[in-house]
Amino acid sequence: MKIWPVVTGVAIALTLVACKSPTQPKGVQPITNFDANRYLGKWYEVARLENRFERGLEKVTATYGTRSDGAISVLNRGYDPIKNKWNESEGKASFTGAPTTAALKVSFFGPFYGGYNVIRLDDDYQYALVSGPNRDYLWILSRTPTIPDAVKQDYLNTARTLGFQVDQLVWVKQ
Secondary structure, three states, X not given: OOOOOOOOXXXXXXXXXXXXXXXXXXXXXXXXXXXXXXXXXXXXXXXXEOOOOOOOOEEEEEEXXXXXXXXXXXXXXXXXXXXXXXXXXXXXXXXXXXXOOXXXXXXXXXXXXXXXXXXXXXXXXXXXXXXXXXXXXXXXXXXXXOOOHHHHHHHHHHHHHOOOOHHHEEEOOO
């Protein structure tokens, strides 16, 4: 598979939009007591606020791993059904502060970083609510391609309370 710096996946959107400041939206706090090792692995993008970098992509996943330099490796994949091909992008993430606070910066293009903030996470690290640097970027992630309706409604309520436009979420075809 040819790996191109094709703009796909969760962190790509964040990188290009927020390269000036990897932060979280005003009034939105990343979770604390975060365990990066438990967060590593494959996540399915269940829903997202649409952005031009992911428009039309299906079967979107993000896989996080360890790097020898202490950063977190990021591999984003998404399927473009119109072009009938997979898009992939590799990047790296690092904490903006203490590694127990889920505020990270992600880069796919050299020195340009975007905010990646885990703002809700269940105790078993199965479901995550992630924001970018502002309220235009939001993702619901899961360890499985679907989530129970109760979890979906709970996470939607959290996002709504924080001021995100949940009625504009795109539910990703997995």
